[in-house]
Amino acid sequence: MxxxxxxxxxxxxxxxxxxxxxxxxxxxxxxxxxxxxxRTYKYMCSNPGQDLIVQDIKEHGLQRVVVAACSPRMxxxxxxAALQAAGLNPYMFExxxxxxxxxWVHDDPQAATEKAKALAQAAVRRVVHHEALEQMTVDMCPxxxxxxxxxxxxxxxxxxxxxxxxVFLLEKQDHLGGNLARxxxxxxxxxxxxxxxxxxxxxxxxxxxxxxxLNSRLQQLQGxxxxxxxxxxxxxxxxPGTGKIREIQVGNVIVCTGYREFAAxxxxxxxxxxxxxxxxxxxxxxxxxxxRIECCDGTIPKYAxxxxxxxxxxxxxxxxxxxxxxxxxxxxxxxxxSAVPSCYVSDLYIDMHAFGKGHEDFYRRTSEVKTxxxxxxxxxxxxxxxxxxxxxxxxLIEVNEQLSGELIEIPADLVILMVGxxxxxxxxxxxxxxxxxxxxxxxxxxxxxxxxxxxxxxxxIFIAGTCVAPKxxxxxxxxxxxxxxxxxxxxxKGKIAVDAVYAEISDDACSGCRICNxxxxxxxxxxxxxxxxxxxxxxxxxxxxxxxAACPSGAIKGRHFTDQQILxxxxxxxx
Amino acid sequence: MxxxxxxxxxxxxxxxxxxxDLAGTSRIHYPxxxxxxxxxxxxxxxxxxxxxxxxxGADGVLICGCHPGxxxxxxxxxxxxxxxxxxxxxLKDFGIExxxxxxxxxxxxxxxxxxxxxxxxxxRIRVLGPSHVACELHADPRER
Numbered sequence: 001m002x003x004x005x006x007x008x009x010x011x012x013x014x015x016x017x018x019x020x021x022x023x024x025x026x027x028x029x030x031x032x033x034x035x036x037x038x039r040t041y042k043y044m045c046s047n048p049g050q051d052l053i054v055q056d057i058k059e060h061g062l063q064r065v066v067v068a069a070c071s072p073r074m075x076x077x078x079x080x081a082a083l084q085a086a087g088l089n090p091y092m093f094e095x096x097x098x099x100x101x102x103x104w105v106h107d108d109p110q111a112a113t114e115k116a117k118a119l120a121q122a123a124v125r126r127v128v129h130h131e132a133l134e135q136m137t138v139d140m141c142p143x144x145x146x147x148x149x150x151x152x153x154x155x156x157x158x159x160x161x162x163x164x165x166x167v168f169l170l171e172k173q174d175h176l177g178g179n180l181a182r183x184x185x186x187x188x189x190x191x192x193x194x195x196x197x198x199x200x201x202x203x204x205x206x207x208x209x210x211x212x213x214l215n216s217r218l219q220q221l222q223g224x225x226x227x228x229x230x231x232x233x234x235x236x237x238x239x240p241g242t243g244k245i246r247e248i249q250v251g252n253v254i255v256c257t258g259y260r261e262f263a264a265x266x267x268x269x270x271x272x273x274x275x276x277x278x279x280x281x282x283x284x285x286x287x288x289x290x291x292r293i294e295c296c297d298g299t300i301p302k303y304a305x306x307x308x309x310x311x312x313x314x315x316x317x318x319x320x321x322x323x324x325x326x327x328x329x330x331x332x333x334x335x336x337x338s339a340v341p342s343c344y345v346s347d348l349y350i351d352m353h354a355f356g357k358g359h360e361d362f363y364r365r366t367s368e369v370k371t372x373x374x375x376x377x378x379x380x381x382x383x384x385x386x387x388x389x390x391x392x393x394x395x396l397i398e399v400n401e402q403l404s405g406e407l408i409e410i411p412a413d414l415v416i417l418m419v420g421x422x423x424x425x426x427x428x429x430x431x432x433x434x435x436x437x438x439x440x441x442x443x444x445x446x447x448x449x450x451x452x453x454x455x456x457x458x459x460x461i462f463i464a465g466t467c468v469a470p471k472x473x474x475x476x477x478x479x480x481x482x483x484x485x486x487x488x489x490x491x492x493k494g495k496i497a498v499d500a501v502y503a504e505i506s507d508d509a510c511s512g513c514r515i516c517n518x519x520x521x522x523x524x525x526x527x528x529x530x531x532x533x534x535x536x537x538x539x540x541x542x543x544x545x546x547x548x549a550a551c552p553s554g555a556i557k558g559r560h561f562t563d564q565q566i567l568x569x570x571x572x573x574x575x
Numbered sequence: 576m577x578x579x580x581x582x583x584x585x586x587x588x589x590x591x592x593x594x595x596d597l598a599g600t601s602r603i604h605y606p607x608x609x610x611x612x613x614x615x616x617x618x619x620x621x622x623x624x625x626x627x628x629x630x631x632g633a634d635g636v637l638i639c640g641c642h643p644g645x646x647x648x649x650x651x652x653x654x655x656x657x658x659x660x661x662x663x664x665x666l667k668d669f670g671i672e673x674x675x676x677x678x679x680x681x682x683x684x685x686x687x688x689x690x691x692x693x694x695x696x697x698x699r700i701r702v703l704g705p706s707h708v709a710c711e712l713h714a715d716p717r718e719r
Contacts, residue, residue: 071592071596071599072613073588073592073593073596097596097611099599100595100596100598100599100600101595101596101599101611102607104599104600104602105598105599105602105603105604105605105607105690106604106605106606106607107604108607111607112607114607115607115610118610119610119611122610122612432644432645435647435649437589437590437593437645437647437682437683437684438684439683439684440682440684440685445683445684457589457593457647458647501615519654521648521649521650521651522648542648543615544615544616544618544619544647544648544651545614545615545616545618545619546616546618546619546648546651546654548619548621549618549619549620549621549622549654549658550654558619561614561615561619563621563623566612566614566621566624567623567624567627569612570583570612570624570627570628570631571627571631573583573610573611573612574581574583574610574628574631574632574633575631575632
């Protein structure tokens, strides 16, 4: 019997339709013998768009569906669910990516339309060979591993533990609090970082559901969502339990490993490390925590200067904005003015980024406390030099001021460099251990930057806080709670569906050569000595397909990525 | 009419396909000559896929995976790294030029790199001309 396929071509508003002639694609696709219905619609992912598919499946008895729209990484799940709602197996579906890989990257409408036709045709050719697959469900281990005990890790841990779930909180250092423990007050409300942390730390320490593992690191993570085995080791030079290895069972992992500060000595032109009164924002936090603002010789500064964007927004170091430094700089103005009211404070910035709630107000209030704001150009930088014996200050700063257009010289006894955030030194090691990706700056990559910001492409691994990108405390806390909520929802269900995509070995075709046994990175292939055949433990298989491509007998089938399906797709896309 | 190469791209889901999607979301333009299919890992690329593409009219095949050490499946790309050069050796004996089959590593953040590689490969194959496999198997390969 001929397959009955429905094909849906999405305009995506004008995202696809302004370059691809969707109607021409529909006309072409309608001529293919297996295609029963072909339609175009403004937004296929919308509820009416999905309803269109559901209706057609019910009314016309469609057996397979193709949607030509955005990337399958975006909406494959959405449309699979629509098929399921209509009573069709979700694997009888294929997507053609005519947005990210067509309309958004090509400017010639004719060529883009031809390519869209080919991509849609390839999906039709492929879907003909799709098979109904049953999803497996596995038990969800209710324990969670949280890596990193800064504000993100503490928050996520409490959220889970106070909902009654067991949490292992892992911290490589010997204390809790992470980078926030190094901060005095927070912007813009000037409340104490210590207060924020102490409240959390007290609750963590008194909870019966939390196992705190200080001086500890993740050594290995094996298994899959719901059923991970984490191997932990104790670090430190000596003391009890050093080097001790321990294994724990967890269902999910939240990575909250935070950031490290940009090393100011990398910027040579500010003289950090040479001029003793040029310090970093973290050096200054230490001073504030100790309760005394002073120069290296113990005198109180008459002039203080704050320089923004050190290591951030530069072609040489990091192109990105570190997000928290502008407001932290304003916080310093307030802290200096309240400790040393006579101190003359200058703030040297490129752009004032006051994006968050209460930030613009804070900026206004800061300008009211007699601060000298000086704007310098991106790609330019102020020049610091030691003052002469006749000057009443230790240093002089020369700045090409942008708003006045003048070269201005200002006095300074203390210079604070606002150092940005960068990915942790061991971020790559962490990424590899838990099998997630990093972007070009080393930050961990989300499953989707807008719609799925705390999940990753590895199911069961979540990310929160500044290990994802620079962010402030409210955003970090929101992410930590979001990750915990995602996990709690899964624990509440008790079971989780794992993808029905895995490899299978045909007993009849297998020659027992065992080539595949060694190839599998997950040791998911076992050799049966009695039968002289290999077989796949489906729960352990992650469906990479390495064994499928290697089997000399063609005995291994990669479900949903069969040779037949891929070869049909190749033929279709090249026509 | 000038010769427009037809290139099949086989991209791994986790790094390279995501990288190609990023080129899209960043609106980085590249020639429409490449048509992409997705596999979970570059290690799934069976040599027959490349051969199939060449006999189906492809003038070139671009295989992309995660950078060595970054494979979503720990080490799949190391298998690809060994398989593809072997395949190219065999193809050379059939008169298929080295440049027609290309293996590249593209991470999820390298949208620009993906676009650059497609541009470069399209230009190189344009210079090379149509694949003789396609010409011999099909009377008029551009008319299919």
